[in-house]
Amino acid sequence: MSIQDKLASLPMEPGCYIMKDQHGQIIYVGKAKKLKNRVNNYFTGAHDYKTTKLVSLIHDFDIIVTDTEKESLILEINLIKKHRPRFNIMFMDDKSYPYIKITQEKYPRLSVVRELKKDKKANYYGPFPDASAAHNMATLLNSIYPLRKCRSLPKKVCLYYHLGQCLGPCEFPVEENIYPDMLKEIIQVLKGDDKDLRKRLTAEMQKATDVMNYEKAIEYRDYLRSLDHINDKQNVNQETRTDRDAFNYYEKDGVLTIAALIVRGGQLMDRHLVSDILVEDAQESFEQFILQYYDKQVKPKELLLPFGMDIQNLEEILEIKIHQPQRGELRQLMDLVLKNAMNYHRQYGMMIQRNQSKQDKALDDLAMLLSLEDVSTIELVDNSHTQGQLATSAVVVFKQGKAFKQDYRIYHLHNNADDVRNMEEVIYRRYLRMLKEEKRFPSVLLVDGGFLQIQGTLRSLELLDVNIPVFGLVKDERHQTSALMDRNGERIELKDSIETFYLLTRMQDEVHRFVLSQHQKRRSKAQTYSVLDDIEGVGPKRKQALLKRFKSVKGILEASEEQLSEVLGPALAKTIQQRIQAKQEMV
Template sequence: MAISELLKNKLALLPDQPGCYIMKDKKGKILYVGKAKVLKNRVRSYFHGVHDNKTTRLVSKIHDFEFIVTGSEKEALLLEINLIKKNHPPFNIMFMDDKSYPYIVMSKEPFFTVRMTRQIRRSTDEVFGPYPSAQSCFDIVRLINRIFPVRKCKSMPKTPCLYYHMHQCLGPCFQTVDLKQNEEMRKQIRRFLQGDPGWIRKQVQEEMERASQTMAFERAQEYYEILQSIDHVMEKQTIDLKDRKVRDVFGFYADKGYISLQGFFLRSGQIIERTFTIQELYEEPMDAFLSFIVQYYQENMIPTEILVPEGTPVEVLEDVLDCHVRIPQRGTKRSLVEMVLKNAKEAHDQKFELTLRKDQDLQAANAKLNSIFDKPIHTVEIFDNSHIQGAFNVSGLVVYEDGKPDKSQYRHYKLDTYRSDVDSMKEVLYRRYFRLLSEEKSMPDLLLVDGGAQQIQAAKAIKEGLGLDLCIAGLVKDERHTTRALMNEDLQEIPLDKKEPLFFLLTRMQDEVHRYVITYHRKLRSQSMTRSALDMVEGIGPKRKKELLRKFKSMKQIKAASIEELETVLPRRTAQVLYAHLHPGEKS
C-alpha cells in the first residue's frame, strides 16, 4: 500500500527503544495501541511486507500514529494496558467478559466481619475465592455468620443489636470480649474457607437430623440446602493439588487471524474454568496473551502462583504482577497447562466457523454501505422517537462503529412539547450535532433516520443550517412495516435484498434504536405514574414515598397492598387515604 509523506517522515524518526505506539484514523480516533521492545522494528512492520486481511484492514485505516518511549518492557506493557482501558481501541484484544466472580472477605479488624464481595478493595483483608456460584458463596457466608458469633454490623453500634440477643454475635460493641476466643474463631473460619469443612459439616448434619426428628421440616430442608452448597463449593475435582495454593493457569490458541484465551482458577482444590471469547488478532499472539492476563488482574485478585505455557516471558509477568509465574515441565501442573491449551483449541475450533461467518457478513454489509455512498462509512448514527398522543415525547440515539454497536455513545433525549414527528426529529438532531460542533468532536459518516422523505428533509435542514459534513439516508418500510429500501438525500430509493448481510445489519440497527427509546419512554412513564398517584395524597412526602417504594418495589404492589400492609410504612389515617385514592368507589 502507498504510504503518505506524513507516515514516512514519522517512521524515519522511530527510536531503537521500548515503548508504546498509538495508531489513529483520519478523524484522530485511536484505532490500536501496541507495545514493542524496539519501536522502530515493530511499527515499521505494519507498513512493509504481506499481512492477512484483518491486519491489512487495520493498516488501511491508519492515518497517523504517535509513540511513547519507556524505560523497559514492563513499563511499556503497563502503559499499553492503561491506554487500552482509557481509550477502548476497536482493534485491541480487551478483557470483555463482564462477569465478576464472588469472593469471601474476612476483615483484619480485631472483631472481624465475614462478607461476600465482587470487588477486592482493601489489601489488608483476607480474601477467599473466587467461587463458581454467587448463591453458593452467599450460602457459605450466611452459614458462617449463623454458626460463628462474629460481628455482623458494618460499623460498631453503642448498644447490643438483635444478633447479640440471638446469640449470633459476641457483642464487642458494648462489652469486653475474650480476644483469644475471637482469634480461635478466626482460625476455625479460615480453616473452613481453605477447604476443610470438617466439623462444620458434621454440625449442620446434626442440626438437620434434629430438626427432622422434631418435625421442623422447613428448617431441616434449609439445613439440607446448606449442606448441598458446602458440597458444591468444596467438592474435589479430577485435579487436586495437595499444597492447596491459590493458583491460576492460562493458555491460548491462535489460528486464522483469531485467538482463543482460556484460564483455570484453582482455589482449595476447586477448579473454576473460565473460557474467554474468541477474538480477532491484530498483533503477535504472545503479546495479546500477556496483555490479556495483565488486564484480567487489574480487575481480579492476583494468586500465589500462575502457570503458563512454553515460550511465555515469565520475567515480564513476574515483574508486572509481583507474583510467582512458572512454566511447569512435568507432573500434575504440566497436565493442567496442557488441559488449558487443549480447551483453548477446542473452543477456537468450535466457535471459529460461526465467528468467521459473522465477521465475513459484517465486512460484506460494511462494503455494500461504502459502495452505496461512494465513501468509507465507519460511524453510523440512527435516531428514533416515541410518545403517547404527544405526552412523554422522547428520542433515542444509537451508534454503530464498523457495524458493531458502541453503547458508550448511546444517548436519550427528553423533547419539548410535541408538535409533530418532523419537529421532534429536527429538535433532537439540532441538539445532538450542535453539541458535537461546540465540543469539537468528530461527526458520524452516516445519519440514518427511521422514515422516508419528510424525515430526510428535516435532517437535511439541520445539516445545511449547521454546515455539517455527513451523509443522510432514511429507512423506507413497506405496508407490513418491514424495511424494504434505503432512501438517499436526493430521495431516490435503493432497494435492499432481504438475503444480503446489509439488510440484516440495518434491521438490527432499527430494532436496537427502537428497543433503546421504548425502554427509556416506559421508564419515564412509570416514574410519572408513581409520582402523580402518590403526590396527590396528603401526608405523603418525599421520605414516605421513598419508604413505600422500598417496601413494595412498584406502584402495582402498592395498589395491591391492604390498609394493614400500608400501615407498616404509613400512619393509619394516611394509609386509609392512600388506599381510598387507589381504590375509588371501594369501601375501606
C-alpha cells in the same frame, strides 16, 4: 514528512508506534524492542488478510520511544485502553465479573459487587462464574449469618432484625467476638471449605427435629441443599486450595484463541474462551490479553502461563507470582487449558474469519451506497413511549460493524408523543454534550423514522453547526428495515447487497431492543408506585416482604394489624396501619 522518510529515520530503540488513518484516527497501537525493524516490516513483504487491510489504511504514524521494553508494554496497554483502536485485539469487553465484598467495619456488611476498587476497608472474594451464583451465595450467607444489611446505621432496628437476620447493632450492644467469629466462618466458606458450616447446620437440623420444630428443621435442610447447589462445581485440584489462574493459547491460520481456567479454593470457578484475527505476533497478543484481563479482575496468588514464553515484564508489571509448569499436576492443568483452546479454535476459528470478511464487505458496500469514504462509526437513534407517556430515546453505537455498548446512552424526553420534537431533543442533547467534551462525531447517523425525523435531526445539527451524514431507516409492513432514506427523502434500496441488509437489520434490531428494554424499565417502575411509597418506614426490603406475604398492594391495604405484625412485628404493624388509614381518609 512522508511515510518513507519517517521509516528511514526510525530509531533502533524500544517504544510504541501509533498507526493513523486518513482522518487522523488511531487504528492500531503496537510495541517493539526495535522500532525501526518492527514498523518497517509492515510496509515490506506479504501479509495475512487483516494486516494487509491495516496497512492499506495507514496514512501516517507516530512513535514514542521508551527506555525499556517493560515501559513500552505498559504504555501500549494504556494507549489501547484509551483509544480502543479498531485493529487491536480487544479480547476483553466491558463485562465485569461478580465478587462478594465484605466490609472491614465494626459491624460488617456482605454484598455482591462488579466494580473492584482499591478499598482498604473491604475484602473481595471471587470471581463467581455469573451473577446468579454470586447472589445465591450472598443470599445464603446473609440468611445464615446475621450480618448488618443497611448501608448506614438507622436509629432503630429494621425488618431484618425481626426476621433474625441482623443483630440490631444500631439499637442493641453486640459482644466483640461475635462478628469476627462469623467472618472467620464466612471466609472459610468463600474459600471453598464448608465442612464446619455443614456440620453445624446438620447438628442444628437434628436438634430442631428432636424437639419437633419441623419448620426450623426444614429451614436448615434447605440451607444445606443450597450449599450443595452452589458448590456443585468441578474440582480440579483436591490437594491444595490455592487461588490460581491458568492461561494458554493456540494460533493457526491467522486466528489466535486464548483459554483460561479460573480456580478458587481448588475449585473451577469459571473459564474464558476468546478468539480473534491476528495482526501482531501471537505471543505479544497473548501478553496484551493478560494485562487487559487483570486491569479489571482480582489477581490470584498464582498465575500459570505456558512454558517457554518470556514472563519477566509480566511478572514485574502485575507483581504476581508466575509459574510455567513442565511436569506434574500443574502441567496437566496447563494441558487441559490448551486442549480447551484448541477445541474452541476448531469450532470457531474459520467462522471468525468468514464473519470478518462478510462484515468488511457489508461496510464497504454501505459506504458505496451512501457515497461516503468512512462508515467506521455508526450511531442509531430510536424513540419509544406509551400513549405519549414516559417518552424515551436510545442511542446505540457500532464501530466497524460491532456493537460498542460502553457508548450506548439513554435519554428521558419531554415532548410526549411528538416523535419529531423528541428526535430534535435527543439529537441536540447528544451532540451538544459531545461538542463540550470534544469527542469525535460518528461517521454516519441513522435515525429510526422517515423524512420528518430526518429533517428534525438536521435542524438540531444545524443549530450546533455539526456536520454528520444523516439517513433514515425505512421499514416495511413487517416493521423490518427495507431501505434507507437520504436527507432529500430519496429511497436508497438495499436489495443489491445482502450483507449490508443483514448488517443494518442487526443494527436496527439492537437499537429497538435497547430503547424498548429501557422504556419498559421506566414503565414498570411507574406501575409499581403505590401508597406504600409515601409511607415513612417502608423501604424496598419491607415492601418486598409485604408483597411476598399479601401478593398485592390491595392485599396489604386490606390486611389486619395482626396479619401485618406477622411480617413486620407488632409495633411497626400498628404504625403502618395507622398511616394507611390516614392515607385512605385523605382520598
